[in-house]
Amino acid sequence: MKLAIVTAYPPSKVTLNEYAYHLVKHFRQHTEVTELILLTDISPQDADTNFEESGCPITVKQCWKFNSYTNLFSVMKAIKQTKPDAILFNLQFMKFGDKKIAAALGLLLPKRCVARKIPTIVLLHNIMEQVDLESSGFTKNKILQKIYNGIGTMLTRFILSADTVTVTIDKYVHILNAKYKSKNVVQIPHGTFEIPDEPSYILPKGPLQIMTFGKFGTYKKVEIMIEAVEKIRKRTDANLEIVIAGTDNPNVIGYLQSVQEKYTHVPQLTFTGYVEESDVPRIFGESAMVVFPYTSTTGSSGVLHQAGSYGKAVVMPDLGDLSLLVKDEGYKGEFFDSTSVDSLADAIEKIVLNAEYRTELGKTNYQAATALPMSKITKMYLDQFEAIRQKRK
Template sequence: MSKPFKVDIAELKAQPCKPNNFIIGVMLKDIMASSALRNHGKLRLCFISSFPPNRGYLAEYAYQLINGLARNENIEKIVILADKIQSPEGTEKVVYPEKVKCVRCWARNKPASLPRILSNLRKFSPDIVHFNCGLMSWGKSRIVNFLGSLMPLTVKLLGYPVLVTLHNMGEAVNSDKLGIYRLNRLNSFGLWLATKLLSKVNVVVPLKRYAQILKQKYHAENVQYIPHGTLGAIVNHVTTGGKTVLTFGHFSEHKNLPLLIQAVKEIRENDGSLKLVVAGDSHPNRPGYLENIKKTYGHEPFIVFTGYVNDEKLKDLFETSTVVVLPYLFSVGSSGVFHLACSFGKPVIISDLPDYRDMLEAEGGAAILVPADDKQTLIESIKKVVGDMQLQKRLGEQNLKMAENLSFEHIGQRYVDLYRRIIAC
């Protein structure tokens, strides 16, 4: 398995971006000629995304995919046009591979991000531009996110081959409950229009049902399904036993942490050895959420709040857990935590939601599905997995096999193959 690269914050100095230097009248034939000269050889990729040391907003996914792409012999150079650093103090230091360069040239919630990104594209002249985004990647306001949805088509109109990895869709996200906005007629039309604009470029989705929505509702023609990806098989064999429930991620209301705490507390009435580990921090869109949970439940002796977990500590965290539980009220795309658990060969209990059924069926992973917000079924499922080491082994081995087949090295190669097909069109 390839070792994850690191980023040194001290070296991540944002290169100055000068929107006033942006020339909208770029020479399209020069761009296409430059790309055509190189498309028979190694590729120069521009990757636009949030990126570590920032957290959330698909930054962690971007980190792992870039790691896989950077090790691909068909990639000559990767320039990441990333958001400016806003992470808390104490975030791990990062160092980029030789072929990867990061330019911190845009910021969330800033409409000026569009000209800044376009200005930096002009300087780099890539073979292909890859956007990594979701419903709220560009900021909290509807206007900023709508402008973000314009960027891929704008870049395409300027003559660059473009690919978007679209991680979630308005049709699959409960916007009211997530607290993004009320789904009235105006917002529904805005979502439809934003998705329609995105569907005009080449799109990759991590769930097959998203591809069906784009094709049937938006009449999109250039849609591909590529699975989320994993860290590969990090462990050689599955470990079983113990009585530790692990939940992990960036927490907000939809991850339903109070229900899991109540479920574990009720199980402990008959089995006082069971404990719960809550690993992670508040989601950037919900600052202070986990801190409020700790104020309410922090006195409980069976709960351990670890805070944010660096990559170096992941192996110990997962290997000492018995089962990973994700009792979400609704989904916002494929589950990165599920794929992380698979890399460590862990059994998973997850809410029975359309996105997760799609994910399991398409990728070959294994999980115990429970109805969302059903505490009694969740209790019975936890008791079943914790008390059955053969079940732990069977689920864990299937997940470990899936993780090996869908490592980010393999996913990176699928993207490289797609890059070449797009450039050739």
């Protein structure tokens, strides 16, 4: 099978690029896949495709740009040139741009592929019915929110014209089936990127690192975490370092710079900037815990799965998809009220002051993460493509 994947890809800064990297890494190791075709936003020279593991060849085709109005045509042209046997779209609603028209035009691609009789699966990481438009950076205007929800409903119908739509959370299946009367939506879990050997759970000497990881500025706000750690410092003698690993959300460029300027007085506050793939194990390995300073959620959390794979305790808001993941996949952590600095401080402190409890959480999360490696997840997608093939027969 020549399998094409339409996605952002490292070192692209567009969302879901890291997930694509691990999809590619594991798809190419399945014997059913004879060639992988990356229909992506970066050049073949830049694409990070040097894997240690053996596998099928990879063809990289740069054929779309973030916020371009011609992506619909340029991607279809690339598909015509490469002639894949099947196509997987790695999508969320702002994958092709943060300008609304550009984003919407890109989401018409799956329907075009089905019209060309190409077996098509859409991996949809979020659904509009579960997105808080205000906190996610779309708009605060209530009238515009209704308009965007209407557009989102229309675009979801286009996406659902794919042969199969996969979502990472079981609740999403029920929401889509109930609203759109769909019969082609299935759950395939997010999966865990890497499954390293079980860690020793012994931290490096020095301050305990309280780390958060991601793209910040919309519904991921780091001020609450900084202020919570400051409260803990005042009431305990714990030696703590705050590590903010990642970059701005594309909708709020300059956010982290403004935070850095606001909290120049806070000691042991580190901003790592963009984290290269090769540095991810070190960033997680050195951390005592991973904090999720979110005000809402927009899909399954790759960071939670990463934290689990490195055996880390986590501190999460008790809301939305994170709560569902904990229940569905067996993760465990301390929960906090997403609007309360005091609540977050209490949650972090429980883990900071109790090494035994911290290790217990880390071990539980490692076991949850190792149950769903990406090798198993990619095999599920191949099984879905085979089911499509059999159905068409």
